[in-house]
Amino acid sequence: MEQIKMRVEKRRDLTPTIAEFTLAPVGGESLPEFNPGAHITIETPSGAMRRYSLVNDGSDPKEYVVAIKREPQSRGGSASMHEQAVVGTELNIEHPENDFPLTDVQKYLLIAGGIGITPIYSMARYLDKKGKMLRIIYVSRSAEESAYLDELMKDFEGRIIVHHDDGDPNAVYDFWDDLVTPRATHVFCCGPKPLMEEIKAFSGHWPEGRVHFEDFKPVDVVRQDDVAFEVELKKSGQTVTVPEDRSILEALRDAGFATSSSCESGTCGTCKTRLLEGEADHRDMVLLEEEKGSQIMICVSRAKSGRLVLDL
Structure with missing residues (x-):
């Protein structure tokens, strides 16, 4: 998906745990308009892709404004925004999308x-x-x-x-x-x-x-009863351990592997990966039944037992 490079122009604390970020285009280009209820996906300083609702007026916008809560169980996204996204920080974002559009009633x-x-x-x-x-x-x-x-x-x-x-x-x-x-x-x-x-x-x-x-959390990426497991990357020959509190995608990112992702909530399909061996615990909302034996969404799904072998 096409991205826009933005800069944090302003930042202010709204509450002890919520900060507002005003983002302006680095190149000064015009920004896509949006309707109320729209969100943008931000590549946070940690590398995690996170969706945040747009707060400002979407008619001929010169900036995008989001308010982000630092989640107590943050797996990298909101924590990195609060800790690292200072004024002047450059961030990549995806074009606004709207899964929560207003109807026209009285x-x-x-x-x-x-x-x-x-x-x-x-x-x-x-x-x-x-x-x-x-x-x-x-x-x-x-x-x-x-x-x-x-x-x-x-x-x-x-x-x-x-x-x-x-x-x-x-x-x-x-x-x-x-x-x-x-x-x-x-x-x-x-x-x-x-x-x-x-x-x-x-x-x-x-x-x-x-x-x-x-609802930005349609699936539970990590559950209380999750356990660690191993993922073998067939192309590189390396094995990565996925901790009980991290997704496959996050574990690969933590280990220095470049990964493609967008929603990181099991709804978009960007991170679909070929599953070569092992039984997956599918938690996405995208794969068809006939795909589940040979594909996996690594942003949310895990191993049911043992290890998985991926075409990476």
């Missing part, structure tokens, strides 16, 4: 959990400009950890509900009243997995196509 309910506020904030400002009716529900752990909270409270006064649960499972926001009665309203939700599952459960009786979700 009323909207926008639901955000934590860092999921990034596409929701972009959507809210766009819809407000269009004169659409909207409500926002923004749930998070605490005010201190809520990105863009002051801006949202000011710009959407009377149209936003903010709820902090302080990490108490018994104090989470109750969406029952908001979703018990299906309406012509379209719902857009972005946030952590428990929030997504709750909204799906509460809105299961809504007509199809009215409730929309954005």
Whole structure:
């Protein structure tokens, strides 16, 4: 996929764990436009490819703005952005894509959990400009950890509900009243997995196509019961150990092997590799059943047992 070389023009801390990065094209070329809900894939300083929602206005943009949370279990992407992507750092990005597009209706309910506020904030400002009716529900752990909270409270006064649960499972926001009665309203939700599952459960009786979700983690790349295994690279004759907390792709990158990747979440197919021997634990969302005996997506899939031999 075509890439654009960008430079970190500005950087500011939004919360203790969330930083906002303003990226401008190194060559000064015009940037592709985008619609609310779009994201870019950034090749982070660690080499990991990560997707981040665009926060700014996508009409004739001169820059791209993303807000990135440093994940406590970061496997390289967000940690390297926070630690190494200082003003002046150059980064390669891929053109904007949108898997979370807005529909054109009259009323909207926008639901955000934590860092999921990034596409929701972009959507809210766009819809407000269009004169659409909207409500926002923004749930998070605490005010201190809520990105863009002051801006949202000011710009959407009377149209936003903010709820902090302080990490108490018994104090989470109750969406029952908001979703018990299906309406012509379209719902857009972005946030952590428990929030997504709750909204799906509460809105299961809504007509199809009215409730929309954005989730950058469609598969669990690493699971708690994963174990280390070995991968033999047939062409080079080398063997690489894949630790229990790293993907094949990450282990190869750590060992100095050049790898092709894009989404690194099992959804795009860029890292598809020929599987010569061994039984794979397929975790991608791309391969057809008939391909699973001879192909593997090395960004997410693992060995079921023993070792794998790859055509690398």
